[in-house]
Amino acid sequence: MSDLDPPLSTAAMLAIGDEILSGRTKDKNIGHLADILTAAGIDLKEVRIVSDEPERIAAALNDLRTGYTYVFTSGGIGPTHDDVTADAVGLAFGLPVDEHPEAVQRLSEHYAARDLPFTPARRRMTRTPEGATLIDNPVSVAPGFRIGNVFVMAGVPAVFRAMVDAVLPTLPAGRLMLSRAIPCAHGEGVIGDPLAAIQKRYPGVAIGSYPKFGEGKPSTELVLRSRDEVALDAAADEVRAMVAALDQAG
Amino acid sequence: MSDLDPPLSTAAMLAIGDEILSGRTKDKNIGHLADILTAAGIDLKEVRIVSDEPERIAAALNDLRTGYTYVFTSGGIGPTHDDVTADAVGLAFGLPVDEHPEAVQRLSEHYAARDLPFTPARRRMTRTPEGATLIDNPVSVAPGFRIGNVFVMAGVPAVFRAMVDAVLPTLPAGRLMLSRAIPCAHGEGVIGDPLAAIQKRYPGVAIGSYPKFGEGKPSTELVLRSRDEVALDAAADEVRAMVAALDQAG
Numbered sequence: 001m002s003d004l005d006p007p008l009s010t011a012a013m014l015a016i017g018d019e020i021l022s023g024r025t026k027d028k029n030i031g032h033l034a035d036i037l038t039a040a041g042i043d044l045k046e047v048r049i050v051s052d053e054p055e056r057i058a059a060a061l062n063d064l065r066t067g068y069t070y071v072f073t074s075g076g077i078g079p080t081h082d083d084v085t086a087d088a089v090g091l092a093f094g095l096p097v098d099e100h101p102e103a104v105q106r107l108s109e110h111y112a113a114r115d116l117p118f119t120p121a122r123r124r125m126t127r128t129p130e131g132a133t134l135i136d137n138p139v140s141v142a143p144g145f146r147i148g149n150v151f152v153m154a155g156v157p158a159v160f161r162a163m164v165d166a167v168l169p170t171l172p173a174g175r176l177m178l179s180r181a182i183p184c185a186h187g188e189g190v191i192g193d194p195l196a197a198i199q200k201r202y203p204g205v206a207i208g209s210y211p212k213f214g215e216g217k218p219s220t221e222l223v224l225r226s227r228d229e230v231a232l233d234a235a236a237d238e239v240r241a242m243v244a245a246l247d248q249a250g
Numbered sequence: 251m252s253d254l255d256p257p258l259s260t261a262a263m264l265a266i267g268d269e270i271l272s273g274r275t276k277d278k279n280i281g282h283l284a285d286i287l288t289a290a291g292i293d294l295k296e297v298r299i300v301s302d303e304p305e306r307i308a309a310a311l312n313d314l315r316t317g318y319t320y321v322f323t324s325g326g327i328g329p330t331h332d333d334v335t336a337d338a339v340g341l342a343f344g345l346p347v348d349e350h351p352e353a354v355q356r357l358s359e360h361y362a363a364r365d366l367p368f369t370p371a372r373r374r375m376t377r378t379p380e381g382a383t384l385i386d387n388p389v390s391v392a393p394g395f396r397i398g399n400v401f402v403m404a405g406v407p408a409v410f411r412a413m414v415d416a417v418l419p420t421l422p423a424g425r426l427m428l429s430r431a432i433p434c435a436h437g438e439g440v441i442g443d444p445l446a447a448i449q450k451r452y453p454g455v456a457i458g459s460y461p462k463f464g465e466g467k468p469s470t471e472l473v474l475r476s477r478d479e480v481a482l483d484a485a486a487d488e489v490r491a492m493v494a495a496l497d498q499a500g
């Protein structure tokens with residue numbers, strides 16, 4: 001890479017909720033965020049799922065926010081007693097948590113327009129750590145928030161996605177990770193050794209091998225990833241030649 | 251709970267693989283393990299997903315194995331160079347990693363019976379930290395392994411499931427977590443305050459509220475969970491009465 005490359009941004013995700021850990025809800029947000037960040041050239045390096053306990057959330061968040069450029073959280077920002085994310089984020093940052101005036105305004109207008117009371121439970125959704133900025137929620141109004149390098153978003157997939165869409169354009173895009181996928185009609189036991197030899201010659205290219213077990217015969221998909229297109233294509237050529245040689249031999 | 255209750259076992263899962271973090275593969279093992287552990291009365295308390303880097307895997311594993319009764323890992327035990335889990339587990343435990351004689355026997359017989367060479371790549375799948383015991387793999391032979399309180403299993407979902415099935419009967423079953431699901435035609439903003447009051451009266455019952463946004467009107471599913479059936483049913487009665495009162499008022 002040249003000196004002109006933008007610095008590489010890394011990210012972690014923290015999914016919050018007992019319902020994921022009990023199996024009751026199957027998470028749909030991790031895969032979505034992974035896709036979106038990869039497309040934006042930001043490396044998702046770690047994901048954690050923790051229960052609705054403020055101390056556990058805060059401890060995980062402090063690990064992640066000091067280790068990566070950005071942290072994205074999902075879940076725990078609704079109006080009920082088990083929504084403890086705002087308090088946990090305040091705990092992690094050592095900041096007081098209070099009603100955010102702009103959030104109060106948005107929600108009070110929203111409920112007034114619908115002749116619904118602005119209950120204490122609904123007011124819970126306006127609470128953020130001091131100094132947070134809001135993340136828009138075009139689906140159900142109650143906002144997420146950003147504090148430091150942490151983006152706090154809803155767990156409901158439609159709302160999570162809308163909030164990710166709101167946040168992504170505000171981040172500097174990284175240099176895109178490029179990839180080449182090469183189908184291979186041979187199992188990992190056959191390709192393992194020659195593939196390791198190619199990997200050794202191209203340290204800047206991550207070569208992944210993903211086994212498939214279908215139609216009786218093992219096969220693999222080989223995926224090469226790099227931000228350096230020249231090295232990537234050279235390595236891909238070698239992998240294709242290896243597969244062709246195995247095809248002939250077989 | 252009485253003094254006769256079995257001690258509560260906790261668990262964590264460590265999913266390993268760049269392909270999950272890039273979005274290329276959507277994890278299917280977390281939700282499955284969550285379901286199985288919940289049914290077995292073992293509390294899944296944390297999940298982490300990390301990349302194929304031995305140091306990161308080892309650091310996460312050391313956090314988890316000292317914090318929970320059991321740790322289940324998925325991924326990174328195949329024959330290719332990007333399968334680094336066995337080495338990472340050895341690193342975490344400070345143990346040498348070498349070919350496990352029983353694994354060598356199983357795989358050498360398997361390949362001999364198929365007239366396939368037992369290549370160095372295939373031999374990689376026999377490597378375990380010293381002192382590990384094998385986990386059977388009825389799908390594709392190459393075993394997982396257990397070392398201490400850590401169960402190391404494959405990432406391919408069919409193999410992961412078969413290995414979980416092999417491991418679970420070897421663990422002491424915990425006292426089952428019981429649950430009651432109560433549908434509620436009111437949104438979280440309406441139920442938040444009365445629900446919080448009920449939660450306060452039943453500290454031994456975890457009351458979760460899961461919003462739904464369908465058919466124009468918000469509704470929720472309320473799920474109460476506890477190992478104490480008497481407290482659970484008492485709390486569930488109160489929640490049902492609260493919902494009925496809201497139905498009448500609405």
